[in-house]
Amino acid sequence: xxxxxxxxxxxxxxxxxxxxxxxxxxxxxxxxxxxxxxxxxxxxxxxxxxxxxxxxxxxxxxxxxxxxxxxxxxxxxxxxxxxxxxxxxxxxxxxxxxxxxxxxxxxxxxxxxxxxxxxxxxxxxxxxxxxxxxxxxxxxxxxxxxxxxxxxxxxxxxxxxxxxxxxxxxxxxxxxxxxxxxxxxxxxxxxxxxxxxxxxxxxxxxxxxxxxxxxxxxxxxxxxxxxxxxxxxxxxxxxxxxxxxxxxxxxxxxxxxxxxxxxxxxxxxxxxxxxxxxxxxxxxxxxxxxxxxxxxxxxxxxxxxxxxxxxxxxxxxxxxxxxxxxxxxxxxxxxxxxxxxxxxxxxxxxxxxxx
Amino acid sequence: xxxxxxxxxxxxxxxxxxxxxxxxxxxxxxxxxxxxxxxxxxxxxxxxxxxxxxxxxxxxxxxxxxxxxxxxxxxxxxxxxxxxxxxxxxxxxxxxxxxxxxxxxxxxxxxxxxxxxxxxxxxxxxxxxxxxxxxxxxxxxxxxxxxxxxxxxxxxxxxxxxxxxxxxxxxxxxxxxxxxxxxxxxxxxxxxxxxxxxxxxxxxxxxxxxxxxxxxxxxxxxxxxxxxxxxxxxxxxxxxxxxxxxxxxxxxxxxxxxxxxxxxxxxxxxxxxxxxxxxxxxxxxxxxxxxxxxxxxxxxxxxxxxxxxxxxxxxxxxxxxxxxxxxxxxxxxxxxxxxxxxxxxxxxxxxxxxx
DNA sequence: CTTTTCTCTGCAAACGTTTGCAAAACAAGG
DNA sequence: CCTTGTTTTGCAAACGTTTGCAGAGAAAAG
Numbered sequence: 001x002x003x004x005x006x007x008x009x010x011x012x013x014x015x016x017x018x019x020x021x022x023x024x025x026x027x028x029x030x031x032x033x034x035x036x037x038x039x040x041x042x043x044x045x046x047x048x049x050x051x052x053x054x055x056x057x058x059x060x061x062x063x064x065x066x067x068x069x070x071x072x073x074x075x076x077x078x079x080x081x082x083x084x085x086x087x088x089x090x091x092x093x094x095x096x097x098x099x100x101x102x103x104x105x106x107x108x109x110x111x112x113x114x115x116x117x118x119x120x121x122x123x124x125x126x127x128x129x130x131x132x133x134x135x136x137x138x139x140x141x142x143x144x145x146x147x148x149x150x151x152x153x154x155x156x157x158x159x160x161x162x163x164x165x166x167x168x169x170x171x172x173x174x175x176x177x178x179x180x181x182x183x184x185x186x187x188x189x190x191x192x193x194x195x196x197x198x199x200x201x202x203x204x205x206x207x208x209x210x211x212x213x214x215x216x217x218x219x220x221x222x223x224x225x226x227x228x229x230x231x232x233x234x235x236x237x238x239x240x241x242x243x244x245x246x247x248x249x250x251x252x253x254x255x256x257x258x259x260x261x262x263x264x265x266x267x268x269x270x271x272x273x274x275x276x277x278x279x280x281x282x283x284x285x286x287x288x289x290x291x292x293x294x295x296x297x298x299x300x301x302x303x304x305x306x307x308x309x310x311x312x313x314x315x316x317x318x319x320x321x322x323x324x325x326x327x328x329x330x331x332x333x334x335x336x337x338x339x340x341x342x343x344x345x346x347x348x349x350x351x352x353x354x355x
Numbered sequence: 356x357x358x359x360x361x362x363x364x365x366x367x368x369x370x371x372x373x374x375x376x377x378x379x380x381x382x383x384x385x386x387x388x389x390x391x392x393x394x395x396x397x398x399x400x401x402x403x404x405x406x407x408x409x410x411x412x413x414x415x416x417x418x419x420x421x422x423x424x425x426x427x428x429x430x431x432x433x434x435x436x437x438x439x440x441x442x443x444x445x446x447x448x449x450x451x452x453x454x455x456x457x458x459x460x461x462x463x464x465x466x467x468x469x470x471x472x473x474x475x476x477x478x479x480x481x482x483x484x485x486x487x488x489x490x491x492x493x494x495x496x497x498x499x500x501x502x503x504x505x506x507x508x509x510x511x512x513x514x515x516x517x518x519x520x521x522x523x524x525x526x527x528x529x530x531x532x533x534x535x536x537x538x539x540x541x542x543x544x545x546x547x548x549x550x551x552x553x554x555x556x557x558x559x560x561x562x563x564x565x566x567x568x569x570x571x572x573x574x575x576x577x578x579x580x581x582x583x584x585x586x587x588x589x590x591x592x593x594x595x596x597x598x599x600x601x602x603x604x605x606x607x608x609x610x611x612x613x614x615x616x617x618x619x620x621x622x623x624x625x626x627x628x629x630x631x632x633x634x635x636x637x638x639x640x641x642x643x644x645x646x647x648x649x650x651x652x653x654x655x656x657x658x659x660x661x662x663x664x665x666x667x668x669x670x671x672x673x674x675x676x677x678x679x680x681x682x683x684x685x686x687x688x689x690x691x692x693x694x695x696x697x698x699x700x701x702x703x704x705x706x707x708x709x710x
Numbered sequence: 711c712t713t714t715t716c717t718c719t720g721c722a723a724a725c726g727t728t729t730g731c732a733a734a735a736c737a738a739g740g
Numbered sequence: 741c742c743t744t745g746t747t748t749t750g751c752a753a754a755c756g757t758t759t760g761c762a763g764a765g766a767a768a769a770g
Contacts, residue, residue: 004471006755006756006757007756007757007758008756008757016719016720017719017720017721018720018756018757018758019719019720019721019722019757019758019759020718020719020720022756022757022758022759023719023758023759026757026758026759027759030717030718030719031717031718031719032717032718032719035718035719049467049468049471050756050757051412051471051472051755051756051757052408052471052472052757053407053408053409053411053412053417053472053755053756053757054408054412054725054755054756054757054758055756055757055758056408056725056757057406057408057409057412057724057725057726057727057755057756057757057758058724058725058756058757058758058759059725059757059758059759060725062408064451067452071437072433072436072437072440073433073434073437075430077433078427078428078432078433079428081427081452081454082426082427082428082454085427085452085453085454086454086456089453094451094453094469094472095451095452095453096419096449096450096451096452097422097436097440097450097451097452098440098444098449098450099436099437099440099441101441112404113404114449116359116404116406116407117406117407117408117449218627218628218629219628242629245629246629248631249628249629249631252631253631272573273573273574273604274573274597274600274601274604276603276604276607276608276631361725361726361727362726362727362728363726363727371749371750372749372750372751373726373727373728373750374727374728374729374749374750374751374752375748375749375750377726377727377728377729378728378729378749381727381728381729382729385747385748385749386747386748386749387747387748387749390748390749405726405727406725406726406727407727408725408726408727409725409726409727409728409755410726410727410728411727411755412725412726412727412728412754412755412756412757413726413727413728413729413754413755414727414728414729414755415755
């Protein structure tokens with residue numbers, strides 16, 4: 001009936017001051033060890049648990065952070081959420097999760113609503129315009145993941161180098177025409193990957209065709225498979241694993257063999273070895289990115305915003321079963337590609353490890 | 356420098372009482388419309404946002420609920436999280452997310468720590484012993500999903516009827532020997548599904564062999580595929596889609612054709628049509644379950660716990676490409692099975708719809 | 711035995727809201 | 741103009757902590 005016991009009740013029960021009880025939890029070294037023990041015993045017995053709201057009000061520290069993602073159902077995000085939550089928990093922070101449903105307005109509203117209630121916000125793959133992001137970053141403690149706006153605190157999963165490796169590898173396998181199948185157009189990662197493909201395809205004299213599986217879903221990619229297959233490319237690099245998987249589904253349905261007729265490389269390594277054949281992809285360390293962002297939020301509790309920084313984690317190419325030599329029936333290979341980069345740099349075989 | 360403005364500052368600025376400002380937001384109908392407008396304008400200009408902690412302390416209502424899942428990376432949970440978060444948001448509630456990592460102790464700690472800070476807790480697929488669950492439910496506002504303990508508030512995704520349909524269907528296709536490949540042993544759903552298979556296989560005179568892909572991962576299931584194939588069954592019902600998918604991966608690697616040589620049926624419909632062939636499965640309405648749980652928490656804000664209830668949402672069988680007639684080379688079908696139930700009850704073809 | 715220095719504990723104010731109660735303002739009825 | 745009733749606003753206490761400051765002892769130093 002009396003509900004949960006409070007510090008004041010505990011204090012009354014023990015005949016001591018509330019401040020003493022408080023200190024028994026927050027600064028035990030200020031107290032006589034026996035007093036601490038006494039309080040702890042009583043607290044245990046009474047089932048006392050501190051009220052976070054009161055604490056937050058008094059200290060100004062919320063004990064929580066917010067995490068905003070575009071679509072929790074996309075397999076890229078759960079591992080990120082998990083890592084963030086685990087690490088936050090280690091730091092004594094709880095995490096609020098919110099899903100923007102890929103909607104920029106919703107995202108904006110969520111940021112405004114949550115920011116004042118937490119010690120900081122992590123916004124992943126923001127769909128907001130750069131100007132707005134800069135504005136937000138100016139007055140709120142927010143760390144962005146996979147969104148590169150100058151003077152904000154951002155941690156980026158950079159796949160540029162890995163894409164270069166991928167193209168080098170494809171080139172060595174004799175591929176000359178490759179496709180890039182993009183995902184959500186507003187996505188920073190999509191733009192970054194697309195231009196990486198464009199840039200490095202030039203150095204290997206590869207011809208690249210662009211496609212876009214717009215909403216970035218399995219079904220959208222699957223529907224695109226026929227056009228891709230018909231375009232005459234012999235290899236495709238997809239924005240992410242689910243698009244790669246969708247394409248494979250489409251190819252299988254159309255009877256085109258992967259990797260014999262078409263090589264495919266995904267990105268993000270969200271599917272591990274669950275495709276058949278196992279998907280060659282670019283593994284990224286989402287866990288590290290999440291932890292870095294959480295750490296940033298917990299670091300300068302005082303300041304009203306985060307100082308600009310650009311933290312990069314590089315992805316690595318992992319070769320599995322969906323990449324192979326170009327089909328011998330194609331035009332025979334006459335000129336050897338000029339390799340100005342070690343082909344196996346940053347390449348890893350088998351399952352990517354997450355540190 | 357002054358940080359975010361407070362109600363008191365706003366009041367001072369306008370020359371009115373803090374209580375008036377407060378009421379402008381919480382009970383505007385008590386105030387003269389012009390006053391409300393005045394306050395709103397000033398608030399807007401000053402960028403005022405209410406402090407949830409102060410409000411929570413004053414009202415005793417936290418404005419947040421907690422959601423505890425065993426493993427957010429398991430594809431069963433993200434849609435549930437998403438639905439819960441969306442609905443909570445509609446009700447003006449934020450949601451804390453926590454991941455127990457399949458660890459009962461961690462789960463217990465999380466419940467204790469979170470419960471006092473929120474208006475209620477949703478615990479999904481709890482791994483805690485029943486006695487402890489009853490104890491928790493006694494004094495905390497918690498709704499369980501997929502865990503059936505008497506006198507607690509629980510919402511269950513019941514697949515019993517759908518499994519009966521599945522077995523009927525398999526029986527009609529001529530199957531006589533089926534396997535059940537289980538998931539996490541402590542899981543209520545696993546026990547429920549296993550016994551459903553046992554019970555209804557009897558009515559169709561099916562012989563069932565049991566397997567367990569213990570941690571419930573793709574890899575564990577894949578490793579099990581050979582034994583399953585060697586056991587002589589012609590159809591398998593898996594605890595969930597990821598296990599079904601793992602088995603399919605193993606079968607593909609071993610060269611056994613699905614569905615020609617072996618039919619497989621998954622559960623939960625987490626993979627939609629992303630497998631090849633598209634997986635026949637049992638669709639469950641996780642969204643409805645999540646919303647029901649959120650609603651329950653928001654319903655009796657006063658009471659210290661939830662009154663016992665057992666809410667059931669039934670799954671439906673959805674037939675796609677992994678089920679087929681038993682191979683003609685097997686022992687020829689001699690006796691017609693006795694069908695005491697309409698075979699197509701609750702059966703649906705194609706993609707499951709989520710209301 | 712004083713004085714000084716520590717160690718330990720208590721007092722009371724603050725954090726930003728909400729809300730019961732009462733005062734003030736206004737309108738209506740006589 | 742005085743009641744009475746209604747609407748609108750203000751006062752002040754409360755929610756459960758934390759923390760600066762100061763007081764009370766105890767230990768150390770003289």
